[in-house]
Amino acid sequence: MGAAAVALLAATRRRPTTSLYLFLSRAARAGLHDAAAPAEEKAKTRRRRRSSTSRLLGPDIPDAWDPTPRAAPRPPPPGRAGVDYGCTTIIDGKSVADDIRFQIAEEVRQMKNAVGNVPGLAVVLVGDRRDSQSYVRYKIKGCEDVGMKSLLAELPGGCTEDEVVDSVSRFNEDPSVHGILVQLPLPHHMDEERILSAISLDKDVDGFHPLNVGNLALRSRKPLFVPCAAKACLELLLQSRIELMGKHVTVIGRSKVVGLPTSLLLQRHHATVSIIHAFTTNPEEITRQSDIVISAAGVANLDPTSDYGYRLTGDVCFEEAVRVASAITPVPGGVGPVTIAMLLANTLDSAKRAYGFATESQELV
Amino acid sequence: MGAAAVALLAATRRRPTTSLYLFLSRAARAGLHDAAAPAEEKAKTRRRRRSSTSRLLGPDIPDAWDPTPRAAPRPPPPGRAGVDYGCTTIIDGKSVADDIRFQIAEEVRQMKNAVGNVPGLAVVLVGDRRDSQSYVRYKIKGCEDVGMKSLLAELPGGCTEDEVVDSVSRFNEDPSVHGILVQLPLPHHMDEERILSAISLDKDVDGFHPLNVGNLALRSRKPLFVPCAAKACLELLLQSRIELMGKHVTVIGRSKVVGLPTSLLLQRHHATVSIIHAFTTNPEEITRQSDIVISAAGVANLDPTSDYGYRLTGDVCFEEAVRVASAITPVPGGVGPVTIAMLLANTLDSAKRAYGFATESQELV
Numbered sequence: 073m074g075a076a077a078v079a080l081l082a083a084t085r086r087r088p089t090t091s092l093y094l095f096l097s098r099a100a101r102a103g104l105h106d107a108a109a110p111a112e113e114k115a116k117t118r119r120r121r122r123s124s125t126s127r128l129l130g131p132d133i134p135d136a137w138d139p140t141p142r143a144a145p146r147p148p149p150p151g152r153a154g155v156d157y158g159c160t161t162i163i164d165g166k167s168v169a170d171d172i173r174f175q176i177a178e179e180v181r182q183m184k185n186a187v188g189n190v191p192g193l194a195v196v197l198v199g200d201r202r203d204s205q206s207y208v209r210y211k212i213k214g215c216e217d218v219g220m221k222s223l224l225a226e227l228p229g230g231c232t233e234d235e236v237v238d239s240v241s242r243f244n245e246d247p248s249v250h251g252i253l254v255q256l257p258l259p260h261h262m263d264e265e266r267i268l269s270a271i272s273l274d275k276d277v278d279g280f281h282p283l284n285v286g287n288l289a290l291r292s293r294k295p296l297f298v299p300c301a302a303k304a305c306l307e308l309l310l311q312s313r314i315e316l317m318g319k320h321v322t323v324i325g326r327s328k329v330v331g332l333p334t335s336l337l338l339q340r341h342h343a344t345v346s347i348i349h350a351f352t353t354n355p356e357e358i359t360r361q362s363d364i365v366i367s368a369a370g371v372a373n374l375d376p377t378s379d380y381g382y383r384l385t386g387d388v389c390f391e392e393a394v395r396v397a398s399a400i401t402p403v404p405g406g407v408g409p410v411t412i413a414m415l416l417a418n419t420l421d422s423a424k425r426a427y428g429f430a431t432e433s434q435e436l437v
Numbered sequence: 438m439g440a441a442a443v444a445l446l447a448a449t450r451r452r453p454t455t456s457l458y459l460f461l462s463r464a465a466r467a468g469l470h471d472a473a474a475p476a477e478e479k480a481k482t483r484r485r486r487r488s489s490t491s492r493l494l495g496p497d498i499p500d501a502w503d504p505t506p507r508a509a510p511r512p513p514p515p516g517r518a519g520v521d522y523g524c525t526t527i528i529d530g531k532s533v534a535d536d537i538r539f540q541i542a543e544e545v546r547q548m549k550n551a552v553g554n555v556p557g558l559a560v561v562l563v564g565d566r567r568d569s570q571s572y573v574r575y576k577i578k579g580c581e582d583v584g585m586k587s588l589l590a591e592l593p594g595g596c597t598e599d600e601v602v603d604s605v606s607r608f609n610e611d612p613s614v615h616g617i618l619v620q621l622p623l624p625h626h627m628d629e630e631r632i633l634s635a636i637s638l639d640k641d642v643d644g645f646h647p648l649n650v651g652n653l654a655l656r657s658r659k660p661l662f663v664p665c666a667a668k669a670c671l672e673l674l675l676q677s678r679i680e681l682m683g684k685h686v687t688v689i690g691r692s693k694v695v696g697l698p699t700s701l702l703l704q705r706h707h708a709t710v711s712i713i714h715a716f717t718t719n720p721e722e723i724t725r726q727s728d729i730v731i732s733a734a735g736v737a738n739l740d741p742t743s744d745y746g747y748r749l750t751g752d753v754c755f756e757e758a759v760r761v762a763s764a765i766t767p768v769p770g771g772v773g774p775v776t777i778a779m780l781l782a783n784t785l786d787s788a789k790r791a792y793g794f795a796t797e798s799q800e801l802v
C-alpha cells in the first residue's frame with residue numbers, strides 16, 4: 073500500500089449508503105491512470121454489461137504450491153470505470169451502476185415479452201427508523217426504474233418476531249416474488265438470525281443464508297446469491313481491470329453484509345486477504361503493506377444511523393486518502409449505487425431461474 | 438513474527454498426518470516458556486478436559502470500533518500443553534490428544550451405562566490408496582480405544598459415484614451411526630462435492646457441509662460440527678493459553694479441510710487473520726509480520742500421497758523453524774493426533790445430541 077492507507081479508519085460522517093471506500097495502492101492501479109473516460113467514450117460504454125456471476129465468483133484454478141519465487145502477474149489492460157483526479161483515479165461507481173441498471177432494464181423488458189412476467193422484489197421493513205425507510209425507498213425506486221415489481225411489508229417496531237416471520241413466509245409462497253430482503257437492523261427484541269433463516273433459500277437476494285455463505289466460502293461450490301455489497305466491490309475492481317490474483321487485499325470489517333463476503337469473494341479471485349477489525353492491534357501496519365484496501369468497518373450497533381452497518385469511522389477522511397491512494401471510490405457515488413444495482417441483479421437472476429428464462433445475454437448473468 | 442517464519446513454506450517430506458505446523462512468535466508465547474511439564478505435573482493434568490465447543494467457537498463480543506490506539510491484551514496465565522526446548526516450546530500434541538481421548542472414553546462409558554448405546558462412526562473408503570487405508574486404520578483404532586463403535590464401507594476405486602452415495606445413504610439411515618466421513622481424496626472420476634453433500638447434516642463430523650461452513654463463518658451462528666483439524670489448532674492454542682484476540686495470525690493454505698475453517702474459527706476468537714496461498718506473491722513479508730503462523734499448505738493434488746491435503750512444502754524445515762519460533766508443534770506429535778481426537782469428539786457430540794444425553798461434563802461439550 074505504500075503510504076496509501078497508513079491510518080485508514082476515517083472519520084467521515086456522510087450518508088452511510090455509500091460509505092464504503094475502496095483504496096488501491098499505486099502498484100495495484102494497473103492502468104487505471106489511463107482510464108479517464110471522456111463523455112463520448114462514456115456513451116460508447118453505455119452498453120457495457122455487468123460481470124457474469126461466474127466471473128464475479130472468480131476463476132477456478134487449483135492451488136499449485138511452488139517453492140520458487142513467483143513473478144508478479146502482468147497488469148491487465150486499462151479499465152474504463154474510473155476518471156482521473158490528479159494522481160488518483162476516482163472510480164465512478166455511479167456510472168458503473170447506471171450501466172448495470174441499463175442492462176437489467178433491457179433484460180426485464182425481454183423477460184416480460186417472453187414470459188409475461190417481471191422479476192419481483194419484496195422488502196420487509198420493521199419499525200420507523202428514518203434511515204431504514206430511506207434505504208427501502210432507494211431499493212423500491214431502483215425496482216421501478218428497471219421495470220421490476222416491488223412489494224413492501226411495513227410492520228410496526230412493536231410487532232412480534234412471529235409477525236415478521238409470517239410476512240417473510242407469505243412472500244416465500246408468492247410466485248411473483250423472486251427476492252426477499254428484510255431491512256436491517258431489526259428492533260433489538262427480535263432474533264435476526266431466526267428471521268433471516270425464514271427466507272427461502274432461492275429468494276435470499278441478500279445472500280445472508282448460511283448455506284449461501286458456506287457455498288461462497290467453499291471455492292468448489294457456487295452460491296445462489298452473493299451479498300450485494302461484496303458483488304459491488306468486485307464489480308468495481310473487475311470493471312476497473314484491477315488484477316486481484318496474488319495481490320494483498322486488506323478488508324477492514326467482517327460483517328456478514330460487507331466484510332465477510334467480500335473477503336471470501338476476493339479469495340475466490342486468488343487474492344491474499346487480511347481481515348482487520350475492531351480488535352486488531354496493528355491495523356496501520358497491515359494496511360500499509362496492502363495493494364488494495366476495502367474499508368467496510370461494519371458495526372451497526374456502533375452507529376445506529378447506519379443502514380447495513382457499513383460506515384467508515386476513525387481517523388482518515390476521504391480528502392486525506394485521495395492524496396495518497398492511486399485509486400479510490402468516492403462518497404457518495406462509490407460502492408453504494410453499485411450495491412443497489414447488484415440487489416436488482418440478484419433479483420433478476422432469481423427470476424430467470426424461476427422462469428427458466430434466458431435472455432440474449434444469459435451467459436453474462 | 439519477528440524472524441520466526443521468514444520463509445515458511447518448508448520442504449519436509451514426513452508423514453502427512455501430522456504435517457501441520459503451528460508457529461508462534463516470541464511475542465505471542467505468553468508464558469509458554471514456563472510451560473515445561475515434568476512427569477508428575479503431567480500426571481496431575483491427566484484429567485484436563487478438552488475445550489467445550491462454545492469455548493472453541495470463541496467469545497461472542499460485538500465489534501466496538503475505537504479510534505484510539507488499543508493496548509495489547511494482557512498475556513494469559515502460563516499454559517500446560519508444552520514442554521520447553523531451549524528457546525522454543527514444543528507444543529505436545531500427543532499429550533493433549535491423550536487427555537482428550539481419556540475424557541471421551543469416560544463419557545462413552547457413562548453413555549453406555551445410561552442409554553445402553555455408544556457413539557458410532559462410519560467411514561467410507563474408496564479405492565486402495567495405501568495412505569488412505571492407513572489414515573482410516575488410525576481413525577478406526579481411535580474409536581476402539583475410546584469404546585466407540587466403528588463401521589467401514591470399503592469400495593473399489595472403479596466403483597460408481599452412485600455406489601458411494603448409496604453407502605453414505607445407508608449410514609445416514611442407520612441410527613447406530615452418529616458420524617460419517619468419506620476418506621479423501623476420492624478417485625478423480627467422482628464428484629467430491631456431490632458425495633459430501635449426501636452426508637446427513639447431523640452426521641457431518643468432518644464439518645465440510647456448506648451449511649456447517651456457513652454457520653462457522655457467520656459469527657452469530659453456531660455450526661453443528663467444526664472441521665477436526667481447525668478444532669485441533671484452536672485446542673492446542675487454547676490449551677497452551679495463547680492469547681488470540683487482536684493477534685495477527687497468518688494461515689498458510691485455504692483448503693476446506695484445514696486452512697479455511699481454521700481462518701474462520703480464528704476470526705471468531707477475534708484474531709486478525711491473513712490467509713496466504715499458492716498465488717500469494719509476498720508470503721514472507723506477511724508471515725514475518727505475524728504473531729502466529731499456522732501452516733496448512735493444503736493442496737491434495739500437489740501431493741498425491743497426502744491424506745487431507747495438508748503437507749508442508751517449500752523451503753524451511755522444522756529444524757530451521759525451531760530455532761526462530763518461540764513455540765511450535767512438532768512433526769509427528771503435533772496437530773495430527775489432536776485432529777483424530779477431535780473426530781472422536783465430534784462423533785461423541787453427535788451421539789449426545791441423538792440420544793439427548795448429558796454426561797456430568799456436558800457443559801464442556
